[in-house]
Amino acid sequence: MSGLAQGPSVCFSGDVGRMSDCLASSLTCLSFPAEFFLSLLEKMQTQEILRMLRLPELGDLGQFFRSLSATTLVSMGALAAILAYWFTHRPKALQPPCNLLMQSEEVEDSGGARRSVIGDSPQLLSHYYDDARTMYEVFRRGLRISGNGPCLGFRNPKQPYQWLSYQEVADRAEFLGSGLLQHNCKPCTDQFIGVFAQNRPEWIIAELACYTYSMVVVPLYDTLGPGAVRYIINTADISTVVVDKPQKAVVLLEHVERKETPGLKLIILMEPFEEALKDRGQECGVVIKSMQDVE
Numbered sequence: 001m002s003g004l005a006q007g008p009s010v011c012f013s014g015d016v017g018r019m020s021d022c023l024a025s026s027l028t029c030l031s032f033p034a035e036f037f038l039s040l041l042e043k044m045q046t047q048e049i050l051r052m053l054r055l056p057e058l059g060d061l062g063q064f065f066r067s068l069s070a071t072t073l074v075s076m077g078a079l080a081a082i083l084a085y086w087f088t089h090r091p092k093a094l095q096p097p098c099n100l101l102m103q104s105e106e107v108e109d110s111g112g113a114r115r116s117v118i119g120d121s122p123q124l125l126s127h128y129y130d131d132a133r134t135m136y137e138v139f140r141r142g143l144r145i146s147g148n149g150p151c152l153g154f155r156n157p158k159q160p161y162q163w164l165s166y167q168e169v170a171d172r173a174e175f176l177g178s179g180l181l182q183h184n185c186k187p188c189t190d191q192f193i194g195v196f197a198q199n200r201p202e203w204i205i206a207e208l209a210c211y212t213y214s215m216v217v218v219p220l221y222d223t224l225g226p227g228a229v230r231y232i233i234n235t236a237d238i239s240t241v242v243v244d245k246p247q248k249a250v251v252l253l254e255h256v257e258r259k260e261t262p263g264l265k266l267i268i269l270m271e272p273f274e275e276a277l278k279d280r281g282q283e284c285g286v287v288i289k290s291m292q293d294v295e
Contacts, residue, residue, distance in 0.1 A: 097118055098116075098117045098118055099117075102117065103116065103117060104116055104117060105117055107122075107124070129141060134211070135211045136208075136211040136212055139166075139170070139208055139211070140170075142166060143166040143167065143170055146166055148165050148166050148167045149165065149166060150163035150164070150165060150166075151163070151164055151165055151166040151168070151169045152164045152169055152201040152204055152205075154200065154201050164201055169201075169204070169205060169208065170208070172205050172295060173205050173206075173208035173209045173211075173212050174209070174212055175295040176205060176206060176209035176291065176294055176295050177208075177209035177210065177212040177213040177215070178213075179293075179294035179295055180193065180209060180213070180215070180240065180294070181213060182294075183240065183266055183287070183289075183294070184239075184265075185213075185215060185239075185240060186215075187213040187214050187215065188214055188215070189214055189215070189216055190216075191214075191215040191216065192215070192216045192217075192218050192236040192237065192238050193206070193209075193210050193215050193216065193217055193218065193238070193240050193241075193242065194218045194219075194220045194232070194233060194236070194238040194240065194241035194242065195207065195217055195218070195219055195220065195241070195242045195243075196220035196221075196229065196241055196242070196243040196244070196248050196252070197242065197243055197244035197245075197248070197270060198244060200244065200270070202242075202244065202270040202291060203244075206242045206291075218232065218236050218238060220232055220233070220241065222251070226251065229251065229252070229255070230255050230260050230261055233255070233261045233263070233264060234260075234261060234263070237263055238263065238264065239263050239264060239265045239266060240264075240265070240266040240267075240268070241264065241266070241267055241268070242267075242268045242270070242291065243267060243268070243269055243270065244269075244270045244271060245269075245270075245271055246269060246271065246273040246274070246277055249267050249269055249273065249277060249281075249288060250277070252264060252267055252286075253267075253277075253280055253281060253284060253286060256284045256285070256286055257284050264286060265285065265286060265287065266286070266287050266288075266289070267281065267286055267287070267288045267289075268288075268289055268290070268291050268294055269288065269289070269290055269291060270290075270291045272290070273288070273290070
């Protein structure tokens with residue numbers, strides 16, 4: 001029994017790791033069942049871990065809860081109930097209608113054309129609804145099925161949205177398109193109307209004005225440099241451009257003054273502008289009008 005007397009005294013004076021090694025080496029000298037000492041070792045290790053992590057034992061935890069006020073306990077219970085309700089009623093993730101890694105399949109004998117895997121018919125889909133085969137018809141269908149609901153929304157920073165109804169948008173588009181015809185634009189697919197503006201309701205209204213009278217809308221953008229606008233105007237033979245800001249109208253006039261876009265004849269501005277800009281346009285043969293006047 002000398003091993004039993006000396007072994008534990010050395011182990012308890014060191015850390016848990018050395019105690020484990022020492023007890024394990026002393027098991028051969030013990031007459032008690034080895035399982036008893038192993039369970040004792042595990043319990044001691046658990047208590048040591050709890051102490052190191054500063055976690056209370058079960059007895060201390062119960063005393064901790066008993067020390068809390070009724071208000072605190074009710075608050076904790078309410079929080080637990082809210083979390084439980086959220087976990088059981090939280091929105092489920094939407095399931096995609098198809099494998100997102102394989103959303104299309106090749107059409108046989110088509111030279112590499114592909115079709116969506118959504119749908120039962122092998123025929124290529126040209127339209128969803130019989131009464132919505134053109135962009136103009138798509139908008140008119142929206143007007144009808146929405147019951148003249150909200151169509152275009154806009155807002156200033158930190159302000160609520162303001163909405164234009166479908167009918168308001170339809171009326172303005174028709175008025176603008178009619179005004180374009182009054183300024184020598186032709187109601188055909190050979191008539192290209194440029195739009196040089198950021199996203200805003202007037203952009204969509206100008207687009208719908210073109211659809212209403214079978215004209216083609218051509219977006220203009222200068223992200224590739226000022227030469228991109230000049231190139232698009234000349235390539236599409238654009239004579240009329242709708243712009244949002246006077247600064248962009250100045251850019252267009254500079255191209256005309258340098259005789260780089262001789263076909264440009266009409267600039268329609270969404271925002272107010274000074275009379276001097278109109279005079280500058282007259283000097284180089286370009287008419288400048290407000291969108292409100294054209295409507």
